[in-house]
Amino acid sequence: MGLDAFGHDPLWLIIIKILAVFVFLIVSTIFVIWFERRVVGRMQHRPGPNRYGPFGLLQSVADALKLALKEDIMPTLADKAVYFIAPIISAMCAITAWAVIPFGPEVSIFGVKTMLQITDVPVAVLFVLACSGLGVYGIVLGGWASGSTYPLLGALRSAAQVISYEVALGLSIVAVFMLSGSMSTSEIVLSQGENPAIDLFGWHINVPGWYAILLFPSFVIFMISMVGETNRAPFDLPEAESELVGGFHTEYSSLKFAMFFLAEYINMFTVSAMCVTLFLGGWRAPWPISIWGEANTGWWPILWFLGKVWVFMFVFVWLRGTMPRLRYDQFMRLGWKVLIPLNLVWILVVAGVRVSTQQENGTGKILIIGGVVLLAGAVILFYPRRKQYFEPAVPDLGLGGFPVPPIDLKVPPSPRTKKIEATREKAAVATDTKTETTGEEG
Known part of the structure; x- marks a missing residue:
């Protein structure tokens, strides 16, 4: 079964599938909110929701009703x-x-x-x-x-x-x-x-079927x-x-x-x-469970x-x-300087393995060896290290060398504020002009 199995369902069956998925997502969301509160409560040595319904199961329903009835x-x-x-x-x-x-x-x-x-x-x-x-x-x-x-x-x-x-x-x-x-x-x-079998460097290897392992x-x-x-x-x-x-x-x-x-x-x-x-x-x-013959049917x-x-x-x-929540610079560094380089090197390794299993020459072996070396170098180079802290000669106004906003920081106004203020000024000027004109006529 593959792509050929799709596109033949009657309309009523497609509608049933769509409604089933939609109901599943809504019910799952309601349940996972309760689940999250209970699990975090247990981790933090507190009960979590336990009033509305058995074990607090109706807490999410109460929250949904509250959101629906709140003022918009x-x-x-x-x-x-x-x-x-x-x-x-x-x-x-x-x-x-x-x-x-x-x-x-x-x-x-x-x-x-x-x-x-x-x-x-x-x-x-x-x-x-x-x-x-x-x-x-x-x-x-x-x-x-x-x-x-x-x-x-x-x-x-x-x-x-x-x-x-x-x-x-x-x-x-x-x-x-x-x-x-x-x-x-x-x-x-x-x-x-x-579990497919591959020939790697002359070895016959049975690899696992799930890609999480391979x-x-x-x-x-x-x-x-x-x-x-x-x-x-x-x-x-x-x-x-x-x-x-x-x-x-x-x-x-x-x-x-x-x-x-x-x-x-x-x-x-x-x-x-x-x-x-x-x-x-x-x-x-x-x-x-997969040993049971009917497990996947x-x-x-x-x-x-x-x-x-x-x-x-x-x-x-x-x-x-x-x-705890990461600092923003730490978070961006993890994505751009760690995950992406490691990804690129790993793709090279996988491509080398694929080539080595399809060709008899040494091209695949060279790619694999080179990819493994690059992967090891990338891990060593991009592995996050804790920087050693030195006491600054001048008192540090930031937090451990990272700048922080001052206590009396004033948040800049929204860009639309200027437009609205300009519109109000024009309306006020127009009102004053009209009042003066009406006064002169009187």
Whole structure:
């Protein structure tokens, strides 16, 4: 089964699939909010939500009702059209990415044979990356349209963050494309079903089917990049409450804030599902469950797929409860000076292995040896080191050599403030002129 299995479903079945995925995402978001509060509460030796419903399970429902019934505030300086559409863009892009995520193999629904996936295309992975990249437009436009300084700073941070980590994220899956020979999500899952054998330097080696083992560096880089891509702790710099109040969504409330909230958690599920699809066999059962002959047939694969996804969701929560937020310069240095160079060298190594398995001459061996040497050199050169601190001769006005803003810093006004003040002055002048004219006539 591959791409030929798609495009034959009747319209009613496509609608059922879309509704099923949408309901799954909404229910999962409600549940993961409760899950995150309970896990972080346990890590911090506090109970977490335990009042509304058994074990506090209805706390997320109460929060959703509260957001829906809150007053919707529109800032005076906001660009109303863009301010309104920005959260919709973020939420829609996050949901759309799930159109090509495979949940399982072919099953029968009301007598019709169909794949447990809405659709698939030859460049499905690039489609998910495109949705992820477009989702940041909602954040940038929301921060810009709010007419306030702190949301604008958060939006700019988010744009720089996505640019930095989108590159590392994209490079980390190039090796997957090389081994699977496809960018289709369903075919990538199928390519991890068997343990292929390769001849390397004359040795006959059975390699593992899951790319998380065979391409472990790509797997680690993808995991780091997906945390930065979703603006989650310790990379939650676009909404750093200690620096930017609330970041890009400071001026949002009610359902508009809920849309940003929904987009963030759906994005977490999206990158987790992509990581499972690309590196952990997708819906295929893990060992030793895979020994059971029926494990990868019927409806059982949905259970294995969701189990893997929820492991990554726990990792997201675990990171939030244990790691402090990085400084912005540290975060950008990690992306540009560590992850991207290591990615490029690792791609060279994988390409060398592929060439060596297909050619009898020494070209592949030279590429492999050269790539390993470059990889080791890159690790030594770009490995982050703690700088030794020396007491400065002149008292340091910053924080350990890093400049910090003064206590009496005055935040510059929004660029729209000048336009509004100019408009008010013109209106005041016009009113005064009219009053004087009316007075003279009287």
